[in-house]
Amino acid sequence: MITSHPKFAVVGHPNKGKSSIVSALALDDSVQVSNTPGTTTKKRSFPLSVDGKILYELFDTPGFQRARRVLAWLHQHDVRADKRPDIVRAFINQYRYDERFNDEIELLEPIMQGAGIIYVVDGSKPYGAEYEAEMEILRWTGQPSMALINHIDSSDYSDEWDRALGQYFKMVRKFNPMRATFSQHLGILESMAQLKEEWIDDVKISIDLFKKQNNQKIERSASLIAKLLYQSISLVDRLSIEDEEATKDEKAKIESKYKDSLRELEIKTQEGIKEIWKHKRLKIEQNILPFNGLDLFSKETASIFGLTKKELMVMGITSGAVTGATIDLLFVGHTFFIGGAIGAVVGGTGAYFGFDELSEIQILGTTLGKRDLEIGPMKNKNFPFILIGRALYHTSKIANRSHASREDIDIDIHIDLESVFKNKWLTNDEIRDNLEKYHKKFRQPKDIEPEILKEYDGLIKSVLVGLINS
């Protein structure tokens, strides 16, 4: 049967990770994946469509249940090799409504409608003769086929599988849907394209689109993180007070309100990131507390994601010296470059002493005798780096996460991150100083020009690219 677009049916023994592979290749985490055999009972189509036009279609199918019986039926018809697909069609027609062969019909139907075969086996378990009936049936269909060796566990029986599968399939590839990187995903698509010459163009277009889409996802994530930083740094919260002076409780209340607002902004961004990377299931199941309760303002967070006091002081010195040097330049050096020196000292000590404070709490006079307590914008120079660190970490976890995975994100910060993650993205002082240059602008009571935010987006993106593709 001639089809307008390439189709691929993912078939195999039950419980060998067919749905996981489909979930990973289709970037759809709504597929039911479990270690209980027989989770998939009906074939399900996953078309890759661009503006409604389908470029290729993947089919998730139930596993073989009575392969030997089907093969026995086929063998009853002693025909030439070129007529074998007709016999398979005849089987489908004869047993379409027979419940015993429901799973076989479901998996053979898309194949007989022109789908290429992707036969999935578990390379972490030994090869067995019971697979031969399945592979023989697939050979009878006459459709182009390839095999994917999935590794569900750590053991490795790939060699014996390679030898067996090589006798039945044009191509044998290894693919672990749980750990597959983006480039491995594209590699599998390239292999699928090789199954039939006329599929190559469509699948190549799809690969280019995936690359473009991936880049767009990184851009959108960077943009969300940049927005989070801008909103958090420039955030100002107010609280009405009755008396001339604010009480301790009132000060604590506004500080808590301010922190809650910042936490909310972070959670909102995390939700946005999950949406960009199409991890809907994770959106529902993950604990609302970001980072498993490792609070944004905890000392632990600061020690993992933030700058050290020394780094902060160096950054303050650099930033202060630049400001001072500008003054020196204005006076054509007649200040004997004292401006730069003073700037460096003030900047350095300012950054050092502001290590634990977030922002000043000010009392503002308003009309009718009422007063407002105001907190923000964020004065703490370390906070933006903590926030970026957490956002980058979260985004890289989400972006690199397989859609086949059904577990909550394992944010084992204590083992994974300490003194490691920061070094992954904050690779040099230039990045730190460049970021601080923008943070300084965000602290100003000004509406930031979109161009500046775009520049900042670009900076975040350059960091994110390294983390996601690493």
Place this chain on the structure above:
Amino acid sequence: MSISSYLNLQQLLESNSVTIEESRSFGLTNLSLKDSPKEQLLSWTKLYQDRLKKPLLSDRVSSYLYNITFVLVILGFIFGLFSAIGLLSYNGSEPVNVIYFISVVIFLPILTMMLTIFSMFRANSAKSVLVHISPAFWMEKILALLPNSMSDNIKEIKINPLLSNWLIIKRSQLIALFFSIGLFVGLLGVVITKDIAFAWSTTLQITPDMLYEFLHIISIPWSYILPSAIPSQELIEHSQYFRLGDRLSENIISHASSLGEWWKFLALSTLFYAIFLRFVVLIISSFGLRYALDKSIFRLDGAMRLLREINEPIIETNAPNQEPLFIPTNGKYNKVIDSKAKKHDYSVIQGLGMRYDELLVISDSMGISASQYFIVGGSNSLEEDDRVISQSSDEVLLFVKAWEPPMMDFVDYLADLTNNKKVKRVVIMPIGTLEEDYKASPQNIDIWANKLSLSQNNKVWLKR
């Protein structure tokens, strides 16, 4: 581009009433707009603004702004008119001091225009102090005090500081312009209806020569067109007066007829400084507002996302239909034999999907033996399995690979085996791989137990 389209776009973005598919469809049907994002946003807004709640907030806000501005413009005009009348009030005994009028029509406009231009440069700042001195700023405050429905509408608007500052700047210029027109009309009215004797007087040590020089500079803009509207040196000398003394000086009285000549200068000063220059600033502020609108639409929350939705292809990889929910059964199988129980020999040992030598090794490693060993399933044909069943009797031990799921092929075989009347009992024993020393994991045994629970065959036992 108007404030209405800005507000409509803002509302549409907030309401999320347009789907991604619709936005992309708009992008595909309007490919000619691909390189002009502003036009894309405006056309998109125009296409979908019908989806907003009627009456449109933008219409209501525009109407309120128009009405309030109109009232303030009229008030400005009246204030200007009465200011002129007040400044030119002439009681017949003392001449009108032109310095007052010059201050209001030249110095005040120049000062306020300078402040305006300064505030234009600072318009991007969220806390621009200068807009606070603008009457239009207070106009916004007045709007907030209006009756409930009206003030609610105003509260709904979230305009970014750049745009709101430019809105205030432009409206301030309009009000100031009408104030100046009021001054001019008042001046003409008073000049026509009264015979005013103008003079000048100041506490400062200014000589008529100095004033002449100064007024000459001020009159440069019209000196070539209307030289008669420049006060002559004689007029300046003749019209100087001092407050000391009960009576006017002889000099003024003798030149009383020429003192009215000042009006031309005052009229031209008003026209040029208070009206023309203000009009120029108004035009600049109109351009500024347009620039602010252009910039602000891209700053709207969701505008960039919308542009992406319009211009980027929708790539879908998801299944269009929902998968039927799979509810796993968690059946327990009660007929269980403990694998640690005392071992005994079986009549037949079978291995499902195993090699014969493998079956012997497994049996041996477990210390179990039988009189017959058979391979079933796997690469066996169904006929071969049938032969094995017919040769089986009494107690059969069936080894199965625990890591492989129990399939219907196994269920069929088990049914056939237990249907053999010679077979009294079938013991299923899931085993692990060689690496696992043939010990199956409890999770895998559970899967087999679950499968057996579905058939509940009296002859079948599970060894675990």
